[in-house]
């Protein structure tokens with residue numbers, strides 16, 4: 001009995017298959033170690049999932065290349081998926097082309113970023129001479145860049161002139 005199915009990221013939410021939906025639910029438990037509020041689904045990292053007789057293949061597009069989190073994400077993903085009933089083996093593949101952009105973050109992901117206190121990335125297509133960000137606490141645009149190189153390669157440090165709070169912003173790529 002051979003069971004094969006391949007789903008595209010777009011079809012994931014409506015997939016009728018039980019194993020598939022269990023796998024997807026598990027994927028939403030796998031967080032970005034640097035932003036624990038966001039799952040790899042929120043970040044738009046998932047390209048494709050296929051389940052063939054208990055072997056789950058997951059294709060991901062890595063976020064910021066500067067982030068050292070990939071091996072951690074891979075291990076967390078494997079650990080989590082192996083807990084799913086029916087999953088025997090997990091293969092994770094990272095696809096670098098086309099590259100991930102901050103445009104891939106879902107609207108839910110952007111909302112979670114804001115709640116986490118990180119300003120979602122501004123539109124990457126707009127080439128701005130100075131990076132800008134909207135304050136995640138009060139929504140003010142009256143903010144200034146404190147330090148382009150924040151705590152991680154992916155984030156910058158901003159200061160809100162309105163509510164006087166420092167906050168981080170995800171750099172658009």
Ligand SMILES: [Zn+2]
Pocket residue numbers: 135136137138139140160161162163164165
């Ligand atoms: Zn503010």
